[in-house]
Amino acid sequence: xxxxxxxxxxxxLLLDFATGAVSEPVALALATHASLNNEAAADLxxxxxxxxxxxxxxxxxxxxxxxxxxxxxxxxxxxxxVARPAFDDETKAIIxxxxxxYLPSSLKDLNWRRSTAGVEEADLLVPHGQDNAAxxxxxxVALLRIExxxxxxxxxxxxxxLTVVLDGSYCDAxxxxxxxxxxxxxxxxxxxxxxxxxxxxxCLIVMDAPLKLTGPIGRWLNPFIKY
Amino acid sequence: xxxxxxxxxxxxxxxxxxxxxxxxxxxxxxSAVGVGETGYSVKRDRKQNExxxxxxxxxxxxxxxxxxxxxxxxxxxxxxxxxxRLKGFFLKAGCESDVAEEISQETMISVWRKAAMFDPAKAxxxxxxxxxxxxxxxxxxxxxxxxxxxxxxxxxxxxxIEMPDEQVSQIHDRAQVEAILKYLPAEQLxxxxxxxxxxxxxxxxxxxxxxxxxxxxxRIRLALGRLKTVLxxx
Numbered sequence: 227x228x229x230x231x232x233x234x235x236x237x238x239l240l241l242d243f244a245t246g247a248v249s250e251p252v253a254l255a256l257a258t259h260a261s262l263n264n265e266a267a268a269d270l271x272x273x274x275x276x277x278x279x280x281x282x283x284x285x286x287x288x289x290x291x292x293x294x295x296x297x298x299x300x301x302x303x304x305x306x307x308v309a310r311p312a313f314d315d316e317t318k319a320i321i322x323x324x325x326x327x328y329l330p331s332s333l334k335d336l337n338w339r340r341s342t343a344g345v346e347e348a349d350l351l352v353p354h355g356q357d358n359a360a361x362x363x364x365x366x367v368a369l370l371r372i373e374x375x376x377x378x379x380x381x382x383x384x385x386x387x388l389t390v391v392l393d394g395s396y397c398d399a400x401x402x403x404x405x406x407x408x409x410x411x412x413x414x415x416x417x418x419x420x421x422x423x424x425x426x427x428x429c430l431i432v433m434d435a436p437l438k439l440t441g442p443i444g445r446w447l448n449p450f451i452k453y
Numbered sequence: 454x455x456x457x458x459x460x461x462x463x464x465x466x467x468x469x470x471x472x473x474x475x476x477x478x479x480x481x482x483x484s485a486v487g488v489g490e491t492g493y494s495v496k497r498d499r500k501q502n503e504x505x506x507x508x509x510x511x512x513x514x515x516x517x518x519x520x521x522x523x524x525x526x527x528x529x530x531x532x533x534x535x536x537x538r539l540k541g542f543f544l545k546a547g548c549e550s551d552v553a554e555e556i557s558q559e560t561m562i563s564v565w566r567k568a569a570m571f572d573p574a575k576a577x578x579x580x581x582x583x584x585x586x587x588x589x590x591x592x593x594x595x596x597x598x599x600x601x602x603x604x605x606x607x608x609x610x611x612x613x614i615e616m617p618d619e620q621v622s623q624i625h626d627r628a629q630v631e632a633i634l635k636y637l638p639a640e641q642l643x644x645x646x647x648x649x650x651x652x653x654x655x656x657x658x659x660x661x662x663x664x665x666x667x668x669x670x671x672r673i674r675l676a677l678g679r680l681k682t683v684l685x686x687x
Contacts, residue, residue, distance in 0.1 A: 246587035276645070281582060289536065
């Protein structure tokens, strides 16, 4: 089965992204998807054009002269140069912009932590929020690596989870997702994503709330749920 | 390969020597942007802003001067043309006056810093500017939600980088936008207007109108399909 593009699966998310009504982590997931999916990129480009045209014809307010002066003074504040890590070929091949800028190192050197058998995660963005925070203010952004033939334990979601496949593929009961595909899962989704038996899978995951384990797996320590 | 590429951070917040993941957006070498004095004096022109129609060619010409020569006079001209539009746009979106002012200022600073990234062959200036302003909006929402972690959180904003392989026709003016929008049935148009003009998220649109989320979703989907029909090149 082929997955559909974002414009068909979640057009409302695409529109929210186009107008800037999403959080940065969600924007990152959507931009990563768009950089790997021509249809999504094209939909976004068209929405950007609508936005640009509306901006162009906006009559707007008067100039605040002192604001302009203050701005002109700031032009010379060139920000400090920030060195970017040199990424290895594997990273450059797999990780598109803008996601690449969120990696502190090449893939192999990231802080991979095993969450369960055959599954590793590397956090990309910052501080986790409060426990069970589902107010949208606290997201978790990470890379998820599943070994060939392994699966993520059966779970549903307390909030929303966006998964963008970067390498390899995975399937759950209803769909398979390959490089560039995006899956949007929430409390209505109860799944156990299974990585391809040969290639395994590398994904970007963005979550706004913890997972809720639903399968018969017993207790195990899992950063997935340690939000 | 071992030499890290030095790039400019686009954040206006002081980093204070913290080790942060690198800024992602500006991936040109610093030397290409031409940091430094241009030799032009900055005229603080106090002329009243005129509400003229802006031609894309003007913006492109000014951007070229900003990008190649760091021309502050050109920047001032561009500012006078677009800052009021940016502010008006955000005011309409329901931002408070000082917030709208801030986003406009921050957007224009980004324009200055990222001028070398604008490619007129790939998009109209207003389209590019819209994406810069949009990303600033995302940035501001993030800062409002998590102000305490400004120092540690990676401050990059997100922009789709690659344009698709298929050509997308350029919209040229408001008349054309309106003509295109006329192709949309009223209920689809209403949703897009609330999204763009009022900067409401789809959830907010549903909440305000009382229309079910599923219906909102399908209207957006249909609108996207219509835009594709109208804007696709032969």
